Amino acid sequence: MNNQMAQHIQGNLTEIISQWQEKMKSEQNERSFQVMPQELMNQTSHEFAELMISNLLESHQAYESQLNDFAEKVVRIGWSVTFVTKAIGNFAEIVYESMSNEGVIHEGNIAAYVKEFSNWISPIRESTIQAYAKTWERTVSLQKIALQELSASLIPVFEKVSVMPLVGTIDTERAKLIMENLLEGVVKHRAEVVLLDITGVPVVDTMVAHHIIQAADAVRLVGAKCMLVGIRPEIAQTIVTLGINLNDFTTTSTLQRGVEQALAWTNRKIVEVED
Structure with missing residues (x-):
């Protein structure tokens, strides 16, 4: 099922990303995504989608490498951890609806797919939060050191x-x-x-x-x-x-x-x- 889910995302990537962007723009109290330049938004959206696909197809080591790079980027551009978790949930919801509309998910296999989606989303949400937290702590620590050095010079x-x-x-x-x-x-x-x-x-x-x-x-x-x-x-x-x-x-x-x-x-x- 992982391969089938990944193939569906890759085959419908443009539409899925478009729907996902609109859904993320509608999130309240999250200006960081709304004010992003369109080019940066598109680039970040594709990187996010590739990360979600990577979790389905790539080895754990390859996925972890992509995850750390993405976490560092979203911390830098100002995404909150709440916004990141919403991004994961919204992406999975859009993929599920897309697969249902095309008949890939139907009454005969819905229970199996619900379980598969849960197995896909729960670990990626946990690993993303952990990577985000580590990146955030490191960023804050470096900023604090820089501020201390700049604000205590003779x-x-x-x-x-x-x-x-x-x-x-x-x-x-x-x-x-x-x-x-x-x-x-x-x-x-x-x-x-x-x-x-x-x-x-x-x-x-x-x-x-x-x-x-x-x-x-x-x-x-x-x-x-x-x-x-x-x-x-x-x-x-x-x-x-x-x-x-x-x-x-x-x-x-x-x-x-x-x-x-x-x-x-x-x-x-x-x-x-x-x-």
Whole structure:
């Protein structure tokens, strides 16, 4: 029966894919498929159909290879795992209706085909979800590493003056990375003043403040001064409410003011030059 099912799909592939696309477009709360360029939609649809056929005909190893490639692609283009499982169910439903309409499935063999469809769909749904989950976890992990590296870099802006812009939530793991990059950057760039810019940090609580204070203390130990910039009014209010002690810090509301103060500490200043 597997061969017969696969042959039917291959013989009616264009019509099956067309019906499947229309069915998937009608799924609510799933914009990822609806906004795909037509060329990409057609390519992805054929790859999906080939994957479904592969499960019927190919060896387990060949199918697994195709499955992993497809899972990586749909994660990248934004399909949710719910949408993927719906795609599998809708495809099987269309194939079943097509085979019934052509008389391949009839009263004499319907029970056998129902069982065969169940044996086809259940394993492919489980294996697809597993492959999707692995790909998603790997993708998120790589994105997290990239974000951490990008958001914890010490950037020299003037001689002896460097800035570290902090973006996102600061947890213990990120605090460790910030500390390492900060100390390495101070030594590498021979910075005398470091500005920690928290403009992009959404929440400053006691734990975040603790990590920032630790970083500032470490900077002082290697012979540089540390300034906290980018303190928005709501952050200032939170710091006061929590009773966080930042007396050892020079703080400013903007990076511009921080740079001006840093230049003053290094016996320089910004002046306007007339034409």
